[in-house]
Amino acid sequence: MSVKAGYKVTALLGAALLLTACASKEERAGGRQESSGGGWSAGMPVVKVGLIGPMTGPFAVAGISLENSVKVEIDRLNAAGGLGGAKLELVVRDSGLDPAKAVQAANEFSGDASVGLVVGPALTAFYNAAKGSFESGKKINCQPMVATGSFTDLKYGFRAQDPVxxxxxxxxxxxxxxxxxxxxxxxxxxxxxxxxxxxxxxxxxxxxxxxxxxxxxxxxxxxxxxxxxxxxxxxxxxxxxxxxxxxxxxxxxxxxxxxxxxxxxxxxxxxxxxxxxxxxxxxxxxxTYYPYPSRDGRDAWKPGYLRHTQEIEKRFGKNTGPKTGAESPKSAEIAADCVFAYTQAAEQARSIDPDKVAAALEKIDIPDTETPSGNSIRIEDHEFFGLDDIHVYQWKKDGEGWHTVEIES
The missing domain is CATH 3.40.50.2300 (Response regulator)
Incomplete structure (x- = not known):
């Protein structure tokens, strides 16, 4: 797998706090169109987003975080007009810690024409068991919790996590x-x-x-x-x-x-x-970008990440360690990136046809100021992120409690 060229966008777009998809297609090559789908139709009243994750068991906190972020992003996009005249709808399947359940859910979603995008199943072993179903079913899928293995040979699978x-x-x-x-x-x-x-x-x-x-x-x-x-x-x-x-x-x-x-x-x-x-x-x-536990003020946060995190806190609160007091948002922002990038690609393709959306995703170019995760999305080899999106952080404890310090950007 090649490492894509570093890409940094330094312009801060305050308007991205409102409607990230409001730019016209002339603004940049391969650019974005209105989320309302002006002028094109998805051909159905509802486009479903399937989520497969551990909603119960010891990893349930991860599954719930995935669900929270996907919900927030779907609601934001629906408020902005949906996708090609269709509303987005979340459908969740619990994989627990059972690869068989993950494959069963993958088979279900792969055979459902109303499902445009599948997020998950979380964990590398589960995805390895399920990805064949997505490929044979021509189902666009995005993986925010799969750190190892290559996506280069996949047509419909994309990774929205920093690979190892x-x-x-x-x-x-x-x-x-x-x-x-x-x-x-x-x-x-x-x-x-x-x-x-x-x-x-x-x-x-x-x-x-x-x-x-x-x-x-x-x-x-x-x-x-x-x-x-x-x-x-x-x-x-x-x-x-x-x-x-x-x-x-x-x-x-x-x-x-x-x-x-x-x-x-x-x-x-x-x-x-x-x-x-x-x-x-x-x-x-x-x-990838993670300023939440730092001592830096939120004014320094990237607008898309700030918007997403504030909505997560408003609706779901935050995790607080009972022994240490360490805090984190109840979110998985990279899962929201999956939904955001999928809708941007569909708007560019003016279609939810999986081949057209996959081709558009391969050319997508979204600056880090707009994404829910605060990372740029410029796909190469079906990878959302590149080396410039990776930072080195350090856990620190002082008299005010636990926080992180960015050591190297």
């Missing part, structure tokens, strides 16, 4: 700048863990860092201390994107580990801070 390859590239560059000379990985021994370890090893060696190895954890581990002890000489330890990464944080603190604890975008979740406590202080993670 970009997270690793950004972090390795930062570690090199800090004089770190070696790295190892502590992660689950599943496909996500193996893929992440392979990516870290490949990029570390290419950058001249010594590879210290991959320690595969198990679900029944009570402590990750043995794994950390084996990597005690590594300049950095890469942790899991799942909640078990907090065990590695705690073990590194307990062991008096002197290197850096680093990870990908999953580490921005306050569940890491809740589980690891003070051991999370100083952890670095690479992720």
């Amino acid at each position: 390859s970009l997270d690793v590239a950004k972090m390795i560059a930062h570690l090199k700048s800090q004089g770190v000379t070696s790295i190892g990985v502590v992660y689950e021994g599943d496909d996500a863990g193996k893929n992440t370890a392979d990516e870290v090893e490949k990029q570390a060696v290419a950058a001249g860092l010594a590879w210290k190895g991959f320690e595969a954890t198990r679900p029944d581990d009570q402590s990750h201390r043995p794994y950390v002890d084996k990597l005690k000489d590594a300049g950095a330890i890469w942790i899991s994107n799942s909640s078990s990464g907090a065990k590695t944080m705690a073990a590194a603190n307990e062991a008096g580990y002197q290197g850096l604890v680093v990870g990908g975008s999953g580490a921005r979740n306050i569940s890491f801070v809740e589980a690891a406590g003070d051991a999370a202080d100083g952890t670095l993670f690479s992720a």
Whole structure:
């Protein structure tokens, strides 16, 4: 997978707080048209958006966050006139932690002509099981929680999450700048863990860092201390994107580990801070735009992200860690990006035909001031984001509580 060229838009569009789709098609090549669908028809009164995610079980907080963001974006677009004269309607299916349920939902949506877009199923293994159904059913699908694997060979699948390859590239560059000379990985021994370890090893060696190895954890581990002890000489330890990464944080603190604890975008979740406590202080993670827990004022936030987050807080509130007081919005902004980009592509194509929408998505160009996530969307190889959309943040605790600091943009 190639890494798309960096793309930064510095102009702040205050008008984007109102109606991001109000620009005429002459404003820029491949530009946007009115969300009201002026002059074209979707051919049906309702275009459904299917969402497949873990709405129950231990990952329900992720599924609910996905649903919240998709709801807010659909409501915003409907208030602006919908899509080609049609209203958007959300349909949710719970995958729990069962790949079979994810495939069942994918089959249902793939066979439903009224479904224009499917968001999910969340988690790499579930998507791998379901993507064949989307391809054979010619169903546009967008994946905000699939970090590994390639989308290059897919026609109808697009990734709206920072892939592990970009997270690793950004972090390795930062570690090199800090004089770190070696790295190892502590992660689950599943496909996500193996893929992440392979990516870290490949990029570390290419950058001249010594590879210290991959320690595969198990679900029944009570402590990750043995794994950390084996990597005690590594300049950095890469942790899991799942909640078990907090065990590695705690073990590194307990062991008096002197290197850096680093990870990908999953580490921005306050569940890491809740589980690891003070051991999370100083952890670095690479992720797409995420200013929420920082001490910077909201005036500095990108307009689309600000608009989306304020509406999320108004309707659903925010997550607050009962032990640490750490806060996060009850949202998954990159899921809202899926809906926004899909409707922009359909408006450009003036159609909801999946082949036409897929072709339009491949050419879509949306500045970071307008998207719900605050990231630019300029698709290459069916990836929404590029290296310039990845930042390095650090968890910090002080007398005022937990917050993040942007280390490198």
